[in-house]
Amino acid sequence: MKTLLLRLSAVMIAFGGAHAADTAPPPLDSIGQRVQPCLPCHGKEGRATREGYYPRIAGKPAGYLFNQLVNFRDGRRHFPMMTYLADLQNDAYLREMAGFFGAQRVPYPPPQPPQVGAAVLERGRRLVMEGDAALRVPSCRSCHGTRLLGVEPAVPGLLGVSQDYLTAQLSAWRIGARAAHAPDCMAELVQRLRPEDVNSATAWLATQAVPDDTGPEQGFEHPPALRCGSIPQTGQQP
Amino acid sequence: MRKLLAVLAVLVALTLLAVWLLFPVDRQDGEAPRAAYTPPVDSVERGRELVTMADCRACHTARGGAPFAGGYAIPTPFGTFFTPNITPDAQTGIGRWSATDFWHALHNGYSKDGTLLYPTFPYTNYTRISRRDADDMYAYLRTVPPVSRPTRAHELGFPYNHRLLLVAWRLLFFRPGVYESDSTQSADWNRGAYLAQGLGHCSACHEARNALGAVKSKHNPAGGLVLNWYAPTLTSPREAGVHDWSIPNIVMLLKTGRTGSTALQATTMGPMGEVVYNSLQYTRDEELRAMAAYLKSLPDTGARSGGLVRSSAHTGTLSKGETIYADDCAQCHGDNGEGRAPAAPPLAGNRAVTMSSTVNPVRIVLFGGYSPGTAGNPRPFGMPPYFQTLRDDQIADVLSYIRASWGNHAPPVSGDEVGRNRGSPLF
Incomplete structure (x- = not known):
């Protein structure tokens, strides 16, 4: 057994070495080199790691990523590691970093197998695709894009991130641990949802496959149902 | 009995008088x-x-x-x-x-x-x-x-x-008093001393404090632990002393957060990065030059950091550290710790790595970080965090290896020292 483990780890080391060798390091004086500190958690090119807690940032709208960096820096979002890294940087540089990850078009991981029953998944699908008039909750797709891959420049996609991450974010909004520029539309919305609604929606979202060749949409199909300070067109501030 | 009371009363009166006379x-x-x-x-x-x-x-x-x-x-x-x-x-x-x-x-x-x-x-x-x-x-x-x-x-x-x-x-530690010029020194030096000792309050962090939180004494030979970083002493060239730096290089570090020439590459991180970001980058060059002239003249108290101690790291530790270095560090810091300008500073001969306090190098490997994004260095490079990928003992091994290689002769780092910093607040 021990020998097998040793051999297995030797294979893994060999594989890891080959993998490192065929990934050319970015040129030294480049934005790719400058964002190296982001990669241990957010993965190569920001495509996330298998670990599931840190979100994929590759291909998210640059305006959204920039808003999050500023939110961490200015105390609207709370994650010490992110605040520490963004703390002493100016807007122009944070925008450049956001632009780098926003421009990455790299494959998404296969979706997670369903962890819940069909009824829950169906409830989740309806919330995401149609909303719930009784709860006064518009569908997710009305703002996050018809393909749920986000809308430029500031609305993030909802596919290709783990259910743990999505649930954690919505729960944080519910208890006030995450906030966006005022008016904070997501904070308003999440108050109208019950915890089981959050779970159904995130369960369904996490089981959806993402086509490789899709980025965020360029604009809204219909004007968003709520005013969001994070979106330049609808809010008062960028 | 009455005699005793009288003595006590005199003592109390004398104490009150002393407090009143000496109250700063x-x-x-x-x-x-x-x-x-x-x-x-x-x-x-x-x-x-x-x-x-x-x-x-x-x-x-x-x-x-x-x-x-x-x-x-x-x-x-x-x-x-x-x-x-x-x-x-x-x-x-x-x-x-x-x-x-x-x-x-x-x-x-x-x-x-x-x-x-x-x-x-x-x-x-x-x-x-x-x-x-x-x-x-x-x-x-x-x-x-x-x-x-x-x-x-x-x-x-x-x-x-x-x-x-x-x-x-x-009564013990505070003597109020405005700055008094030293007529044997230049106008620039006096201005620099006024700024560094008063407004800039450098010693609040860069000098060790005693158990009651008072900065110890004049010509304090040790740096201080502040906000979970070590503020190295300015009175030793083995820590943060700038005795043999040129004035333009000191001004550049204070103004931009880094020095540019590869031979003398230094970077501000942590609380000093904040000072550069919020304060020094907006300070006039004339004032920074005056501070530099004063800082250069500080006495060299010969703090023991680095240089003198032969590494006592176990050879097993060093060989494990060497492997980790080759896998995780060499790509940017070079096979021989020579660094790769402008992205990564050299580790050979780098006093930030070899100083006797290991807090800063441990923190930088654990949590990485950027130097401040100033007008003079608006797109700083950063160090990736390794808290997820390396265990305490692995970080200790690689730091022990770096502290004992390429001419560095600093004592090894223990896994406990890394562990103590792993849970400390980030800012």
Whole structure:
């Protein structure tokens, strides 16, 4: 057994070495080199790691990523590691970093197998695709894009991130641990949802496959149902 | 019995007399050494520059909060201090303070109502500021938007929560007094000493404190632990001393957060990065040159860091460290610790790596980080964090290897030292 483990780890080391060798390091004086500190958690090119807690940032709208960096820096979002890294940087540089990850078009991981029953998944699908008039909750797709891959420049996609991450974010909004520029539309919305609604929606979202060749949409199909300070067109501030 | 009482009464009277005579309050106004430029005519404008150099805003502003409205938490071994609101709001700020009240806070360390202030507020340094400069700072602070934000009470452990103890502390450790020029030194040197000792309050972090939180003594040979970083001593070229640096290089480090020439590449991180970002990058070059002239002249106290100690790391540790270095560090820092400009500094001969306190190198491997994004270095490179991918013993091994290689001769790092830092606050 021990020998097998040793051999297995030797294979893994060999594989890891080959993998490192065929990934050319970015040129030294480049934005790719400058964002190296982001990669241990957010993965190569920001495509996330298998670990599931840190979100994929590759291909998210640059305006959204920039808003999050500023939110961490200015105390609207709370994650010490992110605040520490963004703390002493100016807007122009944070925008450049956001632009780098926003421009990455790299494959998404296969979706997670369903962890819940069909009824829950169906409830989740309806919330995401149609909303719930009784709860006064518009569908997710009305703002996050018809393909749920986000809308430029500031609305993030909802596919290709783990259910743990999505649930954690919505729960944080519910208890006030995450906030966006005022008016904070997501904070308003999440108050109208019950915890089981959050779970159904995130369960369904996490089981959806993402086509490789899709980025965020360029604009809204219909004007968003709520005013969001994070979106330049609808809010008062960028 | 009656005799004993009489003796006691005399003793008490003598003690009170001594406290009254020795109680550190100072009434001289002083005069700041002249700057090497013509200061603005407007008092508010002069005050703005002085308040920026004193970096009042960094401590008196909570993250994302209104400037100078207080609420920033300062964790210390004595408990957590919360900075007060110093906007001109009448109820919650210092709107009702006179220029004289403000002067007493800076110069004598007590509040408008006579409350003795804790020395977390660096009045032990600010006491060197001249009355005229204090009045300009006051004039500027009257112009910032008033914000209603009640000041939160400090959360201190016993017995430090009793302010009365500050009477004793002041008797022991506080001598108020404005800066007095040294006529044997140049005007530039005097200006630099005035700024570094007073407004800039360098010693508040860069000098070790005793068990009662007082900066130890003149020519203090050790740096201080501040906000979970080690502020290296300025009196040893093996730590942060700049005795053999050129003035332009010192100015560049203070102004941009890094020096550019590869032979002498230094970077500010952690709390010093904050000082550069919030204060020094906006300071006039003339003032920075004066500070540099003074810093170069500090005595070399010969702190023991690095250089002298032969590495005692176990060869097993070193070979494990070498493997980790090759896998995780060499791509940027070079096979022989030579660094790769401009992205990664050399580790060979790098005193930030070899100084006797291991707090900073441990933190930088654990959490990585960027130097500040200043006007002179707006897109700084950063170090990736390894807290996820390397265990405590692995980080200890690789640091021990780096501290013992390519001409470095510093003692090894233990896994416990890494473990102690793993859970420490990030900012």
